[in-house]
Amino acid sequence: MNELIGALPILLHAFVTTLELTFLAALTSLVVGIIAAAMRVSPVPPLRWAVSVYVRFVRNTPLTIVFFITVFGLPQVGINFSFFAFALLALTLYTGTFVAETLRAGIQAIPIGQIEAARATGLTFIQVLRYVVLPQALRSVVPPLASVFIALFKNTSIASAFGVAEAIGTMTNMVNVHSTIVLWVMGATAIIYIAFALLFGRAFAWLERKALIVR
Amino acid sequence: MTGADSHLFDAPGPRAVRRTIIGSGVAAVFAVALIVYVLMELSAKGQLSAAKWSPFLKYDLIKFLLHGLAYTAGAAVVSLGLALVLGIALGVGRLTRTAIIRMPCVAIVELGRGLPVLLSMLFLFLAFPLAFHIDLPAFWTVVLALVLYNGAVIAEIVRAGVLTLPKGQREAAFAIGLTGTQTMRLVLLPQALRIMLPSLISQLVVLIKDSALGFIVGYQELTAQAQSAALLFNNPLQTYVVVGVVYILVNSVLSEASTYLGERQKRTLSQKVVTAGDAVTIESR
Numbered sequence: 001m002n003e004l005i006g007a008l009p010i011l012l013h014a015f016v017t018t019l020e021l022t023f024l025a026a027l028t029s030l031v032v033g034i035i036a037a038a039m040r041v042s043p044v045p046p047l048r049w050a051v052s053v054y055v056r057f058v059r060n061t062p063l064t065i066v067f068f069i070t071v072f073g074l075p076q077v078g079i080n081f082s083f084f085a086f087a088l089l090a091l092t093l094y095t096g097t098f099v100a101e102t103l104r105a106g107i108q109a110i111p112i113g114q115i116e117a118a119r120a121t122g123l124t125f126i127q128v129l130r131y132v133v134l135p136q137a138l139r140s141v142v143p144p145l146a147s148v149f150i151a152l153f154k155n156t157s158i159a160s161a162f163g164v165a166e167a168i169g170t171m172t173n174m175v176n177v178h179s180t181i182v183l184w185v186m187g188a189t190a191i192i193y194i195a196f197a198l199l200f201g202r203a204f205a206w207l208e209r210k211a212l213i214v215r
Numbered sequence: 216m217t218g219a220d221s222h223l224f225d226a227p228g229p230r231a232v233r234r235t236i237i238g239s240g241v242a243a244v245f246a247v248a249l250i251v252y253v254l255m256e257l258s259a260k261g262q263l264s265a266a267k268w269s270p271f272l273k274y275d276l277i278k279f280l281l282h283g284l285a286y287t288a289g290a291a292v293v294s295l296g297l298a299l300v301l302g303i304a305l306g307v308g309r310l311t312r313t314a315i316i317r318m319p320c321v322a323i324v325e326l327g328r329g330l331p332v333l334l335s336m337l338f339l340f341l342a343f344p345l346a347f348h349i350d351l352p353a354f355w356t357v358v359l360a361l362v363l364y365n366g367a368v369i370a371e372i373v374r375a376g377v378l379t380l381p382k383g384q385r386e387a388a389f390a391i392g393l394t395g396t397q398t399m400r401l402v403l404l405p406q407a408l409r410i411m412l413p414s415l416i417s418q419l420v421v422l423i424k425d426s427a428l429g430f431i432v433g434y435q436e437l438t439a440q441a442q443s444a445a446l447l448f449n450n451p452l453q454t455y456v457v458v459g460v461v462y463i464l465v466n467s468v469l470s471e472a473s474t475y476l477g478e479r480q481k482r483t484l485s486q487k488v489v490t491a492g493d494a495v496t497i498e499s500r
Contacts, residue, residue, distance in 0.1 A: 043224040043231070046239045060420065060466035061459050062427035064438055068455040076452060077256040115222045125224050133223070154331035161333075161431055168333055175341055186342050190330055197329035 033099025283440030302369025327367025
């Protein structure tokens with residue numbers, strides 16, 4: 001028990017890394033996803049093709065393989081980042097595809113009248129997206145985006161296999177050192193994960209109510 | 216909503232077409248330049264040499280990787296079957312009015328959805344032997360962790376499937392004197408499961424991808440085999456690219472199948488609405 005009390009602060013500290021990775025990757029993949037979704041519905045065919053290739057390839061690859069290719073591939077072309085940055089990049093590439101597909105579904109669900117009205121007032125394609133389509137699409141996809149980001153939160157655990165000392169990596173190290181408190185440490189880690197997952201679920205439910213468009 | 220059927224823009228006129236072609240040409244030049252640069256860098260580091268790529272033509276390595284693919288498929292399919300059973304039980308359990316059944320189901324679903332699959336896997340791998348003095352075979356370590364997560368996800372799909380059925384279905388079943396359990400088993404579940412089929416196939420893609428975590432607990436699936444091969448031939452980048460392509464091929468086929476089934480179902484369902492008054496047509500379908 002004393003060992004567990006000693007271990008807990010280290011574990012909580014490791015969750016800070018997990019949360020950092022989650023929030024940064026959520027932000028970057030949101031940016032990537034918005035740009036990709038905009039390209040996917042653009043009038044320029046090559047942009048649409050580029051995004052559908054990106055989405056098809058990365059979405060159908062296990063995140064582990066995306067990590068492996070990032071970690072082993074980029075140094076070969078002269079790009080050397082820290083493990084944390086590589087993890088951020090791999091998570092962004094992977095999660096970006098899910099954000100893009102979710103947003104595209106949201107764009108498709110927008111009433112045609114909205115788009116027609118926007119274009120009738122003389123807005124250009126980019127203005128239509130920026131002022132009319134995307135604000136509505138983003139609001140309508142809050143629930144599926146919540147699932148994407150909660151999955152991202154859990155996916156950060158895979159970074160532990162690539163040298164990032166986030167929650168799972170730290171837990172595994174601790175378990176290897178203090179074999180007497182394996183169950184306690186793993187149980188504590190599990191509880192913290194579930195607590196955060198539930199908390200994020202609540203936060204997104206609140207956001208959904210705030211963002212809801214009553215038609 | 217891509218291409219000419221989009222409401223977001225008109226069919227491009229001659230000027231827009233010209234601009235698109237010029238812009239694409241410029242972008243293509245940059246893209247080709249980038250690819251050439253990457254290839255030159257890779258070549259300078261010896262990453263394109265025959266020694267790094269030729270192992271993939273050897274029968275032994277192909278067999279070794281196919282063994283991994285078979286293990287991946289095995290874990291994914293068994294997990295899907297078990298997750299379906301667990302998912303239906305939990306999904307129906309969440310819909311019952313008896314709190315004593317509903318509460319544990321809610322708890323298990325939240326547990327399964329909140330835990331990273333990797334953590335469940337490590338738990339079964341490290342803590343299970345300590346707690347019960349049994350070493351779980353690697354296959355079951357992977358499968359049980361996948362079943363917990365995917366069972367919870369499928370439970371939510373089942374619940375959503377049952378809840379989206381028209382209210383009349385349940386009312387009609389009660390009206391002809393079926394009990395609550397009979398209504399669920401004979402009327403609601405069969406229809407919900409049919410609506411679910413596309414989601415189940417896309418869940419198989421998720422399972423195949425997540426089974427790649429098996430390499431951490433020593434299950435010889437595709438990624439684990441790739442890791443061993445990469446160590447042996449000292450060609451990690453090449454191996455993971457090849458294995459990535461295999462995953463993409465398999466999962467693309469499954470994703471397409473899921474989309475196709477989904478579209479087909481949408482068509483038949485909308486037909487159903489049109490002919491909703493005509494009971495005979497619905498029956499014969």
